[in-house]
Amino acid sequence: MTAPAAKSRPRVVVVGGGFAGLNAVKALKRSPVDVILIDRRNFHLFQPLLYQVATGGLSPANIAAPLRWIFSRQQNCEVMLAEVVGFDLDLKRVHTTQGDVPYDYLIVAAGSRHSYFGRDDWAQFAPGLKTIEDATDIRRRVYSAFEQAETESDPAVRRALLNFAIVGGGPTGVELAGALAEIARHSLKHDFRQIDPAEASITLVEAGNRVLGSFPEDLSKKALATLHNLGVHVRTGTMVTAIDQNGIEMKSTLGAEHWPTKTVLWAAGVKASPLGKALASACTAAIDRAGRLIVEKDFSLAGRPDVFVLGDMSSYSHQGGKPLPGVAQPAIQEGRFVAKLITARLRGKQDPTFHYKDLGNLATIGRSAAVADIKGVHFSGFLAWWLWLLVHLMHIANFRNRLLVLTQWAWNYCTHDRSARLITGDVPSDDDLAALQNLAIPTKPAITPAPTK
Amino acid sequence: MTAPAAKSRPRVVVVGGGFAGLNAVKALKRSPVDVILIDRRNFHLFQPLLYQVATGGLSPANIAAPLRWIFSRQQNCEVMLAEVVGFDLDLKRVHTTQGDVPYDYLIVAAGSRHSYFGRDDWAQFAPGLKTIEDATDIRRRVYSAFEQAETESDPAVRRALLNFAIVGGGPTGVELAGALAEIARHSLKHDFRQIDPAEASITLVEAGNRVLGSFPEDLSKKALATLHNLGVHVRTGTMVTAIDQNGIEMKSTLGAEHWPTKTVLWAAGVKASPLGKALASACTAAIDRAGRLIVEKDFSLAGRPDVFVLGDMSSYSHQGGKPLPGVAQPAIQEGRFVAKLITARLRGKQDPTFHYKDLGNLATIGRSAAVADIKGVHFSGFLAWWLWLLVHLMHIANFRNRLLVLTQWAWNYCTHDRSARLITGDVPSDDDLAALQNLAIPTKPAITPAPTK
Structure with missing residues (x-):
């Protein structure tokens, strides 16, 4: 928009405002870099609670935080709402629907979609x-x-x-x-x-x-x-x-x-964002069956030390042999690690090494029940469920939403109510209605509901 | 769905779960009638706060209450999710997308749409x-x-x-x-x-x-x-x-x-629901320029004492000469009145008379400012704004939502934040994305954002 300015500091371009991208940008706050965070949505989504929106317990905005709001006070970060459509890794540019964005370091963390295994x-x-x-x-x-x-x-x-x-x-x-x-x-x-x-x-x-x-x-x-x-x-x-x-x-x-x-x-099933393929075709990196890019020990692509792929888009098997799971914790740790790595390089320090800290695994099964595996300690039932509530509440990006989610959970728990159960998005327009009226015949035989119970 | 049952009690069919319909059904709770409430949406919408959803201050579910939830304990009320497509006032039937519904008394309160005055x-x-x-x-x-x-x-x-x-x-x-x-x-x-x-x-x-x-x-x-x-x-x-x-x-x-x-x-501008025309064509009632039906002193249609039209769909000029305004208060009072009227008739009592109680008029203008006209007393500024908050909070149909709205108002007031500002509903699909990638050319010239301020 403004004329190309004299380039003062190296630029880190981050694609995707999920757990990995968000935490990378945050961790770059005090680094001598300019950060551009590109996302096609204007919010960070707290996906672990998405099923509660799908079942009418919470509202969409309760588990989403506007990206601009998150980074409004981080002066070295600029948020760009755009769709990334490709990469030129030789010229160091990201192609987007809003134009090309040059980078010095590139972090791609565009997440995954569901996969129907070819169907x-x-x-x-x-x-x-x-x-x-x-x-x-x-x-x-x-x-x-x-x-x-x-x-x-x-x-x-x-x-x-x-x-x-x-x-x-x-x-x-x-x-x-x-x-x-x-x-x-x-x-x-x-x-x-x-x-x-x-x-x-x-x-x-x-x-x-x-x-x-x-x-x-x-x-x-x-x-x-x-x-x-x-x-x-x-x-x-x-x-x-x-x-x-x-x-x-x-x-x-x-x-x-x-x-x-x-x-x-x-x-x-899930598969990596189609941007994985676009990246792979822009270099020689290998992708696995789920479309994830095989990354090096520092999450860079082979032969591209300035390009990092994180989260659900990457397959990282340098620790324990099995690739890191596609959940929030690895993504968060990866984001922070790469931010640290870039900062270390710019400051002429030695590269840090990535160690994944497995903080445990939690899943909830309806009301008052969950299972937890915390560093080898297994527990289930009410205690696990409380832990699940606590951990999820703590991780929601925004204090306001923490308050709203807590209020609704307490309410839903006490009343079994799910008041966010709106049926939206499929309302016939008045034109449809006019068409129906012109038909003027009922589309089904007359019904006579029984007297109420 | 079930076989036609022996008809035990007169049936009141209410079309529309807005302020008028909702209050009519509630007021019929102890009447010797069966009520069928037909709406095309599964929720009652608190329209006075809709502008706060449009501006990202509140979530949709905060100002909506599921109709089934509202009437879950009212045993003489059945909610039907259907689109009304016409009326046969002689056979006393409502045509819907789910079949015909016979009635003894009919209350139509399907509200209004915006009108572009022919454009x-x-x-x-x-x-x-x-x-x-x-x-x-x-x-x-x-x-x-x-x-x-x-x-x-x-x-x-x-x-x-x-x-x-x-x-x-x-x-x-x-x-x-x-x-x-x-x-x-x-x-x-x-x-x-x-x-x-x-x-x-x-x-x-x-x-x-x-x-x-x-x-x-x-x-x-x-x-x-x-x-x-x-x-x-x-x-x-x-x-x-x-x-x-x-x-x-x-x-x-x-x-x-x-x-x-x-x-x-x-x-x-607003105009009455297209159901107004459908009703008018099913009888001889007159409609005004905004598509509203001219109603009698008891809100019935001329020559149809068992058909009532309420709220934004009706033009009622029997009190003070000017038609009642298309806001919540008249609709609420009309709903309650017609319920009382039907009950009185069924109990062989004299018809009640409608008296509109003007409780006043409130409008808010941004933060901390509002104007109020309460029974001829005019005030504005902070006090009017507090009154506005209080009145609106009190009228939200659901305690949970009252709590959520209050929390968010307090938060928004203290922080100027509007975290429900999600841009949703226009995300390109992966197919769109693939198409963009195949183009593989940026759709706009390269941009080089200036270093951050």
Whole structure:
């Protein structure tokens, strides 16, 4: 916008304002650099609580913090709202929809999307959960299913409307299943007159032989028992072979099976942002099957010591052999590490070494239940659930949101209420309405609801 | 859905869960009737605070309460999520997308939409504020304008991006103008590096000769002075003659003028729901220019004593000559009155008479300022603002939301923050992204942002 100015300090360009990018920028606060943070959204999203937006417990803004607000007082950081479309690593430029941005150091942390393992046609029937829009879409589908069941006269269709399937038994799948069970059994208890929401049936399908496969086995068993208590049908060792508007096909050693349902949620697989491919094609870096870039010990790309790839987009196997998991903790630590590395280089100091500190693993399963694995100590139930609440509350980026989330959790806990259960985004326009009026015939036969109970 | 049951009690069908419908259903709680409340949304919306969602101060769910939740314990009420498409007043049936619903008494209170006075082509450039989706759309436009200004290199375009126009000087227009001024001067103060948000220019255009035309003249003057202090340009006696993507054309006694702006908000006119026309065509009732049905002294339609039209859809001139204003108070009182009337008739008692109690008029203008006209007592400034806060807080349908709104108001007041300022709903999909990558050329010339201030 302004004329190219005399370049005073090295510029670090950070692509993506998730956990990795956010923490890299923060940690560069006192470094002798200018930082440009590029994101296509104007907010940082606290993804671990996204499932609570999808199930109507929290509002989108409660788990999002405007990036400009976060960095308003960090004078060496400039936020740019733009879509990155490619890289020129030789000329050291990032191509964006707002023009080219030159860099001295580049940090790419654009996260992941859900992956349908080559079956992208399933996306329309089985939405995944990565963005605010995904969450409000799932919220709409879940609550609309109960609404449609209330007025549906065909018992088979009504049954399918009250059946829910979740594909993927990782933390997100387990959390969604627990929340759906809560909704059906408690939140909607007194709300309907023709259906009993408690008749809803929730199936969790997992291809592996246990849920929460990244947790120790005893905690998987605890989680399974909790899910059973909540009335969730868990199918481990079961592959989904087809999904359409009428339900899902599953296959296990017991044979094939069809589960009629109108609502399928996808929590099964992720793949790196398409920017991974764009980066790989701009250099010689290798990508793995999930589209993640294989990075060096300092998270740089092979032969590109000034380009770093972090978080869900990178595959880092230099510690313990297994790649670091795609969750918040590694991303946060990676962001901070690379900031430290860049600062050390600029100050002529020795490169630091990355050591991943595994702070533990937490997953919640509905109300008052969770499993925790903290440095080898396993626990579950109410205590784990309190720990889960505390850790998540502490990590929300913004004090205001911490307050709002706490208020709503306390309220939801005491009342079973989920008042953020708005069905939004699919309202017919007045034009649609006019068209319907011109038809002037009911689209379904007349109904006469029974007298209220 | 269930087989037609023996009809036990007269059925009241209420169309619309706004202030009128909601209060009618509530007041029918102890009446010997079955109530079916039909709405196309699953929530009641507290419209007086919708402008705060549009300006990023509150989240949508904070001002919405699920209808089923509101009536979960009212055993004689059934909520039906459906779109009403027409009426057969002779057969006493409501046509809906979910089938026909027979009634004994019908209450229609489907509210209003914004009206462009025959210039519907303006809608795309100047969104109105009636629904949650309108509010998040306006929020996206307002905050995107600042974002685009930040990276815009053409000074004229940047100027137009920082210009905002609000058409209509009623309470909504004044509230929007005040909130926009707040955003530009305070909320975004430290957020940008290339632009100064305080350079934003806000113009409020009103065709009448004063703002807040429904208030006493001295309060209009107070409001005008407050708007001036906030830096809002107020153009009274000015007609808008054209709106397009480059700005608005205005005409006053001083001549014609073009105001270049990329963001126009419409707060000028409303018209009744298209269901008004559908009702009128089903009987012989007259409608006025705004599409409102002329109703009898008891809010029934001429010759249809069992059909009542309430709130923004009706024109009631039997008290004081002027039709009752299209705000919450008359709607609430009308709903309660008609419930009482139906109950009286069923119990063989004499019809009650409607007396509108004017509880006063309130409007807020930005931070710490408001005007109030309470039974002829006029006041303004801080005291009126406190009254405004109190009255609105008290009327929110749900204790949880009261708590959340209060928390956020307190926070926003102390920090000038507006953290619900998410830009949502316009994210390019991965397919779009892939297309952009295939182009592999920047869509704008390279930019080199200046070093940060």
